[in-house]
Amino acid sequence: MRLVRILLPIDHNGTTAACADTAFGLAERFGVELEVLHACPPPLQRLPYSTELSPIYYEELADVARKQIDLEESQATDWFERRLGAHPEVKADLLTMEGLAGPAVAMRAKAADMTVLPSIAARENGLFGPARDAAMFHSGRPVLIVPDEAGGPIGETVVIAWKDAVEAVRAVTAAAPFLATAKRVRLLSVAEDGENDGDATGFAMADYLAKAGVPVETATIELGAREVGEALLEAAGSGVLLVMGAYGHWRWREWVFGGATLYVLRNTDVPVLMAH
Secondary structure, eight states: OOOOEEEEEEBTTBOOHHHHHHHHHHHHHHTOEEEEEEEEOOGGGGSOOOSOOOHHHHHHHHHHHHHHHHHHHHHHHHHHHHHHHHOTTSOEEEEEEESOHHHHHHHHHTTSSEEEEEOTTTOOSTTHHHHHHHHHHHSSSOEEEEOTTOOSOSOSEEEEEEOSSHHHHHHHHHTHHHHTTOSEEEEEEEEGGGOOHHHHHHHHHHHHHHHTTOOOEEEEEEOTTSOHHHHHHHHHOSSOEEEEEOOEEEETTEEEEOHHHHHHHHHOSSOEEEEO
């Protein structure tokens, strides 16, 4: 099944330059539609909570909130038109949705092949935090995390962070468009606590990919005193696309990331394709 749509969530100031360049570049490279989503909190979600607001004061605050929304929509449109002007060959549309960022992004991400979002270090605010969580854990689709350091073509070298887990399998499947054109593919397994449980399935996955025409180099990383995420980033190196599962779960209405996932989201200096 061919790629159809890439989703790029933005706030009224757009997104990071690296994220925008990546999304527009991939849309052009794969010949797919780019949907730029501006999630905008509605007036009622901008009002201060109080049980003693008079109806007149309430209406005044609502009017101020509506004017702020109009301003933010105008700013988002200006950002989009500038970006589109720099990439006239890309078929892109701007969609503004009033509502909480998480549900809006999750809904649109379900109908996209991947969502492009900045790393935590690159951009973290009231939109991108919830958007990252929702796209990664509530859409069933992969997320491409882009740090500010990302540049140039993505996917010439692909590094797969292998783990004997469903999330890792889904990440490899999501990476198929990049694997098909990669010049080099490496599959890394991490030996945690001196164990190599992932090696057997890792070798099986490497064999499967090789039979699909994607020759893979395999290696095992000794963890030592390092965190898993730290070891993965060090072994991956620079100028690569890192492919890995996203590990976490919903608990008491807060997204809880696994240790390696959170470390990579905070510290990566290479693009990371994640799937839950």
